[in-house]
Amino acid sequence: xxxxxxxxxxxxxxxxxxxxxxxxxxxxxxxxxxxxxxxxxxxxxxxxxxxxxxxxxxxxxxxxxxxxxxxxxxxxxxxxxxxxxxxxxxxxxxxxxxxxxxxxxxxxxxxxxxxxxxxxxxxxxxxxxxxxxxxxxxxxxxxxxxxxxxxxxxxxxxxxxxxxxxxxxxxxxxxxxxxxxxxxxxxxxxxxxxxxxxxxxxxxxxxxxxxxxxxxxxxxxxxxxxxxxxxxxxxxxxxxxxxxxxxxxxxxxxxxxxxxxxxxxxxxxxxx
Ligand code: 2HA
Ligand code: ZN
Numbered sequence: 695x696x697x698x699x700x701x702x703x704x705x706x707x708x709x710x711x712x713x714x715x716x717x718x719x720x721x722x723x724x725x726x727x728x729x730x731x732x733x734x735x736x737x738x739x740x741x742x743x744x745x746x747x748x749x750x751x752x753x754x755x756x757x758x759x760x761x762x763x764x765x766x767x768x769x770x771x772x773x774x775x776x777x778x779x780x781x782x783x784x785x786x787x788x789x790x791x792x793x794x795x796x797x798x799x800x801x802x803x804x805x806x807x808x809x810x811x812x813x814x815x816x817x818x819x820x821x822x823x824x825x826x827x828x829x830x831x832x833x834x835x836x837x838x839x840x841x842x843x844x845x846x847x848x849x850x851x852x853x854x855x856x857x858x859x860x861x862x863x864x865x866x867x868x869x870x871x872x873x874x875x876x877x878x879x880x881x882x883x884x885x886x887x888x889x890x891x892x893x894x895x896x897x898x899x900x901x902x903x904x905x906x907x908x909x910x911x912x913x914x915x916x917x918x919x920x921x922x923x924x925x926x927x928x929x930x931x932x933x934x935x936x937x938x939x940x941x942x943x944x945x946x947x948x949x950x951x952x953x954x955x956x957x958x959x960x961x962x963x964x965x966x
Pocket of ligand 1: 722723724725769809825881882896
C-alpha cells in the first residue's frame with residue numbers, strides 16, 4: 695500500500711486542507727500531531743526506515759516511550775501538506791527513555807518536526823494518561839477572532855470561558871470544562887509547553903495570548919471541531935462587540951438549566 699493512502703494519514707491531510715481554507719494557517723503558522731495506533735503503524739511498517747539520528751525533544755516524556763507520531767514539519771506550510779505529504783510531514787519514533795525522537799518517514803528533503811514539538815509531546819503524554827489512551831490528536835492554529843479577543847478581554851480562564859459560552863447556546867455542551875488562557879510567551883520552548891500542560895490537566899482548549907489556540911481530541915474530527923467551535927464563538931463575540939456590545943445574553947440560570955437537561959458537568963465556579 696502507498697503509505698499516503700493509510701487512513702490516519704488521509705485524516706491528517708484532510709484536517710490540514712480544511713484548516714488552511716478556514717484561514718487559520720497563514721504562511722507556516724500552526725502545527726498538528728497524531729499519536730499513531732500500533733495496528734496503524736503495522737500497516738505501513740514496510741515503508742518506514744530504521745531510526746538513524748536521534749534528536750533531543752527538549753522535554754522528557756517517558757510515558758511516550760517507543761510511540762510513533764505523525765507530525766507537521768517546522769517551517770512547512772499547511773496549504774502544501776496535501777500537495778506533497780512526504781515533503782511536509784513526518785512520522786517520528788520516540789526512544790526508550792522518552793528523551794529523543796528519530797524521523798522514520800517523510801520530510802524527504804530534510805527538516806525537523808514542528809517547532810512546537812515539546813508542547814505537543816508534553817501534552818500528548820499528559821492526555822494519554824488522563825484519557826486512558828483515548829486522546830490522540832493535538833492541534834495548534836492561528837484563528838483570527840480568538841487572537842483578536844486576547845487584545846480586549848482580560849486574560850483569565852473564567853472571563854474567556856464565560857464570554858465564549860454565551861456566544862452560542864450549544865457551546866457549553868461542546869467545551870463544558872471551559873478554556874484556559876496562557877499569557878504571552880515565547881513560542882516553541884519548554885516554558886510554553888509547561889504552561890500549557892498545566893492548563894491541560896483541566897481543559898481541552900488553551901488560548902495562547904496574541905498567538906493562537908491549542909486543542910486536544912480523541913480523533914481529527916474532535917480536535918478540528920473543537921477549534922472550529924471556539925473560533926466561531928470568538929467570531930460572534932467580535933461581531934457583537936463591533937455592534938455596540940450585548941443588549942441581552944444567556945444567564946447563569948439558563949446555563950444551569952442547559953447543563954441539567956443535556957446532562958453536562960459545566961464548571962460550577964464559572965456559573966456565578
Ligand atoms: O509556525 O505556529 O507556534 C508554527 C507555529 C508556532
Ligand atoms: Zn503558532
